[in-house]
Every structure is written in structure tokens, then in C-alpha cells.
Amino acid sequence: MTERMGFFTDTSICIGCKACEVACKEWNGVPAADKNGGGFEFLAQSYDNTGELGADTWRHVAFIEQKGPADRGADGEFRWLMSSDVCKHCTSAACLEVCPTGSLVRTEFGTVVVQEDICNGCGYCIPACPFGVIDQRQGDGRVWKCTMCYDRLRGGLEPACATACPTKSIQYGPLDELRARAAARVGTLQAAGVTEARLYGADPDDGVGGMGAFFLLLDDPEVYRLPPDPVVTTRDLPGMWRSAAAAAATLAVGAAAAFLGRRPRR
Amino acid sequence: MTGAPPVRTYYGRAVLKRPVWKLYVPAYFFTGGIAAGSALLAAGGRLTGDARLARRCLLTSSSAAGVSGVLLVADLGRPARFLNMLRVAKVTSPMSVGTWLLTAFGSAVTAATASELTGVARRTGRTAEAVAAVLAPAMATYTAVLVADTAVPAWHDARHQLPFVFAAGAAASSGALATVLVPDAQAPRRLAVGGAVVELVATEVLQRRLGDVAEAYDRGRARRAKQIAQAATAGGAVLATVGRRHRVPQVAGALLVLVGAAAERLAVFEAGVESAVDPAFTVGPQRHRLASADG
Numbered sequence: 001m002t003e004r005m006g007f008f009t010d011t012s013i014c015i016g017c018k019a020c021e022v023a024c025k026e027w028n029g030v031p032a033a034d035k036n037g038g039g040f041e042f043l044a045q046s047y048d049n050t051g052e053l054g055a056d057t058w059r060h061v062a063f064i065e066q067k068g069p070a071d072r073g074a075d076g077e078f079r080w081l082m083s084s085d086v087c088k089h090c091t092s093a094a095c096l097e098v099c100p101t102g103s104l105v106r107t108e109f110g111t112v113v114v115q116e117d118i119c120n121g122c123g124y125c126i127p128a129c130p131f132g133v134i135d136q137r138q139g140d141g142r143v144w145k146c147t148m149c150y151d152r153l154r155g156g157l158e159p160a161c162a163t164a165c166p167t168k169s170i171q172y173g174p175l176d177e178l179r180a181r182a183a184a185r186v187g188t189l190q191a192a193g194v195t196e197a198r199l200y201g202a203d204p205d206d207g208v209g210g211m212g213a214f215f216l217l218l219d220d221p222e223v224y225r226l227p228p229d230p231v232v233t234t235r236d237l238p239g240m241w242r243s244a245a246a247a248a249a250t251l252a253v254g255a256a257a258a259f260l261g262r263r264p265r266r
Numbered sequence: 267m268t269g270a271p272p273v274r275t276y277y278g279r280a281v282l283k284r285p286v287w288k289l290y291v292p293a294y295f296f297t298g299g300i301a302a303g304s305a306l307l308a309a310g311g312r313l314t315g316d317a318r319l320a321r322r323c324l325l326t327s328s329s330a331a332g333v334s335g336v337l338l339v340a341d342l343g344r345p346a347r348f349l350n351m352l353r354v355a356k357v358t359s360p361m362s363v364g365t366w367l368l369t370a371f372g373s374a375v376t377a378a379t380a381s382e383l384t385g386v387a388r389r390t391g392r393t394a395e396a397v398a399a400v401l402a403p404a405m406a407t408y409t410a411v412l413v414a415d416t417a418v419p420a421w422h423d424a425r426h427q428l429p430f431v432f433a434a435g436a437a438a439s440s441g442a443l444a445t446v447l448v449p450d451a452q453a454p455r456r457l458a459v460g461g462a463v464v465e466l467v468a469t470e471v472l473q474r475r476l477g478d479v480a481e482a483y484d485r486g487r488a489r490r491a492k493q494i495a496q497a498a499t500a501g502g503a504v505l506a507t508v509g510r511r512h513r514v515p516q517v518a519g520a521l522l523v524l525v526g527a528a529a530e531r532l533a534v535f536e537a538g539v540e541s542a543v544d545p546a547f548t549v550g551p552q553r554h555r556l557a558s559a560d561g
Contacts, residue, residue, distance in 0.1 A: 043277075048277075051279070054283075064276070094416075094417065097356075098358065098359045098360070098416075099359060100351050100356065100359045100362035100365060101347075101351060101353060102353060102354035102356070103350070118347075118353075119343075119344070119347075119350075120343065120344045120347035120348060120350045120351065121343015121344040122341075122342055122361060123286040123341075123342075124412075126283045126285060127282065127285040127417060127418045127421075127538070128415070128416045128417060130281075130417040131281070132280060132281050133283075135283050136286045136343055140343070141342070141343025142343055142344060143343075220274055222273060222274050222275060222281070222545070223274050223275075223276060225275070225276035225545075226281070228549060228552045228553055229552040229555050229556050230417075230552075231417075233415050233416055234358050234415060236414075236415075236425060237358065237360075237411075237415055239425070239426070240360075240410075240411045240414050240425045240426075240429075241411060243425065243426040243429050243430075244404075244408060244411045245407075246429070246430075247406075247407045247429035247432070248403030248404055248429070248433060250433060250464075251306070251406055251407070251433040251434075252306070252402075252403045254457065254460055254461070254464070255303070255307065255437065255457060256310065257460070258310065258441070258453040258454070258456040258457040259310040259313070259314050259453045
């Protein structure tokens with residue numbers, strides 16, 4: 001494996017242009033419409049008419065209209081949060097771990113990719129993902145999600161979204177470098193009085209072992225449709241098997257007990 | 267959720283994706299449980315010298331295993347690629363483990379049934395029968411691990427109770443079916459009633475342990491399925507016990523237990539879907555966890 005590559009999405013400088021969404025669709029040949037609302041519907045959710053990540057939306061720009069934090073003295077002042085969401089390419093990726101066909105794999109860049117010639121549409125990865133990213137494409141049956149432009153990385157290029165981003169809100173690079181850069185950026189923002197600036201997914205000790213795509217946010221994660229404390233479900237798998245073994249033993253004993261007592265009448 | 271402050275969300279959108287599994291999946295939980303329990307009853311019949319019980323339960327088990335396979339293939343987004351399930355064996359994927367388990371169990375019980383019906387290779391047939399019985403308890407419970415090993419709150423948070431609900435459901439439904447198909451046999455009725463009682467208790471424990479997420483069981487189709495499951499299972503167990511000396515109440519009770527076990531699986535499935543599509547069930551408990559971690 002080469003160096004682990006990732007995304008750092010600094011939402012404090014996102015301008016909501018959606019160039020990432022368009023570049024992603026263009027490069028990856030992703031269909032326009034999505035069952036989660038994206039496509040050609042007016043969602044009446046600020047400037048967001050895409051809805052959320054899905055089989056046909058691998059970058060999604062969220063728009064949040066709110067009053068600024070009261071502690072900044074900007075009481076009642078309107079602010080607009082914009083953030084480009086993407087697959088987190090988790091260190092401990094539940095989708096990959098539960099995939100029964102081996103279709104989901106870890107690449108040499110440390111990213112998580114679906115092999116579409118293998119996927120048989122069992123759908124297990126969909127409820128396994130704690131971020132609600134991966135989904136089944138309608139009329140296709142298989143699951144799809146961000147590949148971090150695997151083909152571009154192989155060719156030495158940057159992912160389409162990062163290339164198209166006009167403000168460098170989406171930064172691509174070696175994950176270690178990105179984490180250091182992000183920590184410095186949070187420091188700068190905090191020093192400038194933006195006390196609500198925080199990193200999401202940069203900690204290797206979080207519930208998914210750190211995210212290959214992490215974020216700088218200006219409010220709680222759930223405001224951006226991100227789970228505040230995601231945990232890879234397979235972390236609890238040994239305990240689940242133990243409980244299942246106990247239940248299985250109970251069933252065996254119970255079945256044996258049913259045959260005790262009087263012999264059946266013949 | 268009751269008592270908890272409203273959670274912040276992005277336009278009320280779910281954090282998790284709605285599971286795409288169709289009703290084939292809870293149907294498989296039911297048929298897989300019948301296949302497993304019937305294999306145990308067949309083995310018990312063989313060991314206690316009840317050849318008729320052994321024969322009929324083997325037939326039930328192999329039929330249910332066959333239906334299970336069809337249901338699982340039908341649920342795939344690409345059914346023609348079902349064999350891709352067998353290109354790897356992954357211990358981190360309960361679906362992979364289950365695929366191999368069902369393949370081994372189904373092969374064994376089908377071979378045993380074929381031998382029983384034709385009289386060919388009797389010794390091999392009996393060995394296959396024993397293999398199926400050994401695998402049966404795992405068949406009845408791995409499906410609980412399968413749904414628990416997801417981010418879906420009503421499934422994952424019930425991970426220690428679900429195996430008991432599913433094991434009890436397997437006992438109840440297979441016992442009930444054998445009660446209908448094998449008159450005068452006592453063991454199936456005992457298994458059905460015992461399974462029904464454990465199923466009711468385990469479901470109650472599950473809901474209590476779930477805390478706020480238990481509300482998912484009291485919404486929409488999950489609520490209706492749960493009500494049917496409780497009424498049918500309890501009523502069937504009482505009827506099959508009180509009327510055990512008479513064929514008509516015995517069969518009626520057994521059929522009710524069967525309906526109850528099927529509805530229980532549906533209730534679990536639908537509660538999971540309910541808990542996935544409401545962001546409060548995802549964000550609320552996670553916020554609570556973070557707050558208690560901060561002290």
C-alpha cells in the first residue's frame with residue numbers, strides 16, 4: 001500500500017457553488033436523478049436541491065441557514081453554513097466488513113471502493129454504514145458510492161471534486177499531512193474568535209478509527225446530517241456472537257427437554 | 267422521543283439510509299427458524315424411536331430450507347449473481363457466515379430427506395441428519411446477529427436479546443408446525459408452548475433494555491405486527507396447553523403460535539426500519555453517550 005490518501009473538507013471556506021457535485025457526476029458518469037430527492041425536484045431546503053448522499057450523489061453540498069452563535073456578540077445575525085459531504089472512507093469501514101461477496105475492498109490508497117462487477121445487491125452495507133452514505137441504485141440493483149476517483153488517483157491526478165473546488169474547501173492529499181494542516185487551521189480560526197470551529201473525523205481513536213475524509217465544522221455534526229458519535233457496528237460483533245451462542249445452546253437444551261417425560265404414544 | 271429534548275437535524279432528514287431489504291428477509295427469518303427447529307425435532311424423533319416424527323420433520327426442514335434459499339436470492343438486487351456469496355468466506359460478515367451455514371445445513375438436511383424417502387444410502391443419510399441437527403441452533407440464531415451487526419438502532423442496541431427472540435421463535439414455529447403435521451406427538455407441542463413463552467419474555471426484555479429506542483417498536487407497521495405477535499403467541503400457547511387432549515384446539519393453538527412467530531420477525535424488521543428513518547433514534551442516543559462520556 002502506498003501512503004494513505006484522504007480528503008479534508010474545510011467547510012468554513014465553502015461557498016456552496018456545488019462545483020464538486022457537478023465535477024463528480026461528470027467524471028464518474030453518475031446518473032443525474034437520485035431517489036433521495038436529488039435531481040430535478042425543488043426541495044425548499046435553502047439552496048440544497050440535492051438532498052443527501054446516495055447511490056447517485058457522491059458529493060453533496062448542505063446549506064444551513066441559522067442565527068450566529070450568541071457568544072460571538074453577533075446576536076441574531078444570520079449566517080449561512082455550507083458543507084460538501086462525502087463518503088468518509090473509514091479506517092474501520094462497516095460497509096466493507098459486512099460485505100459478503102468481497103465486492104467492497106480497501107485500495108492501495110487506503111480508500112474504500114465497491115467493485116461493481118462483484119456486487120450482487122445484497123444490501124447489507126446500506127444499514128451497516130453509520131453515515132447513511134452507500135445506497136442501492138434504482139433499476140440497477142447494485143450499491144454505489146464515492147471511490148475518491150480511484151481511476152484518477154491511479155493516474156496521478158487529484159479527485160474531480162477537489163480539482164474543481166474553487167476555494168480549496170476540499171483538499172486532497174496524504175492523510176497525515178491533511179490532519180496536521182486541519183489542526184493548524186482550527187487553531188487559526190479559534191484564535192480569530194471562531195470558537196465554534198471543530199474537527200470531525202480527524203481523531204484516529206473515534207468509533208470508526210478515524211475517517212479518511214474528515215471535516216472542519218462550525219456547528220454540531222448533526223446539523224450537517226452527520227452522526228455525532230458514529231461507531232463501526234462490527235466492533236461489537238464478538239459480543240453478538242457470544243449472545244447468539246448462548247441462545248443457540250438454550251434452543252438445543254430446550255429441544256432436548258421437549259422429548260423428556262412420557263414416550264410418545266405409538 | 268419521550269422525555270428527551272428534540273435533537274438537531276438537517277431538515278429532519280434521516281442520518282441512516284433506509285434498509286433496502288424487502289419482506290423476503292423477515293420471511294426468511296421465519297422459514298429459516300422453521301427449518302432449524304424441525305431439524306432438531308427430527309433428530310429428537312430419531313433418538314426417541316418416533317420414526318414418523320423424524321420423517322415428517324425432515325421433510326418440513328428441507329422444504330423450509332429450500333424456500334429460505336429462494337427468498338434470499340429473490341431479495342438480491344442482482345439475483346443472477348447469488349453465487350458471488352460463495353466466492354469468499356468472511357468472519358466479519360454475518361451474512362457470509364450465514365450463507366455458508368445455510369449452504370451446509372441445506373445440503374445436509376436435503377441429503378438426509380432424500381435418503382429417508384428413497385431408502386438409498388441410509389447410513390450417510392443418518393449422518394447428514396445429525397450434521398443438520400448440530401448446525402440447526404446456529405441457523406436459528408445467526409440471523410439475529412445479521413441484523414444486529416448494522417448501524418440501525420433498534421437492531422444494534424438489541425444485539426444481546428435478539429438471538430433469544432429468534433431462537434425462541436424457531437422453537438415455537440417448528441414445534442407448532444409439527445404439532446399440526448404429526449398428531450399425537452407430545453414433544454412438538456411442548457417445544458411450541460415453551461418457545462412461545464420464551465419468545466414473549468425475551469421480546470419484553472428486549473423492549474425494556476432498548477430505552478428510548480424501544481419507541482420504534484410502537485410505531486406504524488412495527489406496532490401492528492408486535493400486537494399481532496403478542497396476542498397470537500400468547501393465545502396460541504394457552505389454547506395448545508388447555509386443549510392438549512383434543513385435536514381441534516391443539517391445531518388451532520399451534521396455528522396461532524405460527525402466526526405469532528411470523529409476526530414477531532416482521533415486528534423486529536419493521537422496528538429497525540422505523541428506527542433508521544427517524545434521525546432522533548440515531549442522534550439522540552449518540553448525544554446521550556457523548557454527554558455521559560464527558561461526565
